[in-house]
Amino acid sequence: MTKTTTKTTARAKAVPRGLELIGHPAEGRPTLGPTIPVDLFRALRLIGVMEGLEDTIGKESASLVYSSGKYLGYGLGKAIMEQTGRDLTRYAEALTAKLKELGVGLLSILELKLDEGIVRFQVDECVTCAGMPVVGRAVCHFEAGFIGGLMEVFLGGGRKCHVKETKCNGMGDGTCEFEVRIKQG
Ligand SMILES: [Zn+2]
Structure with a gap:
């Protein structure tokens, strides 16, 4: 009885989910403001999320991080689609502008063959890896998933x-390149 009541109350409050969870950082941080240094973002992303998860769960961590990115891609993709509709040019332009505005990176489309199920994106100045030391592997699993989520929404x-x-700065490529394969059927 008690359990059911608690659940109903939580649902009635409509707990924020997805992008709503970001809230209003500028209001909550009147002194410190809504932005943080890229160094701090990388500390969270590369040390906390990437290395921390690898140490905890091993090789599975890459697909877990990929899935997390995909989830965010769904959220942002839906928000953008509400403004652009299913218009590829408008969607791509709005997305490129948003990623630049947020400082995520400079997105460009290298190849677009929707009929063949292949799209390739380049991201310059990637927030996660541009300027990082060469570690001999690609590190942007989150971003790969994020792009996958954005594509699936579209x-x-x-x-x-x-x-x-x-391609990834983690491999010394000087940029990031993402190859999207659209599953047929
Ligand atoms: Zn990268």
């Missing part, structure tokens, strides 16, 4: 993508 109809990072 494609709609339950169509699925897989995204692989083929």
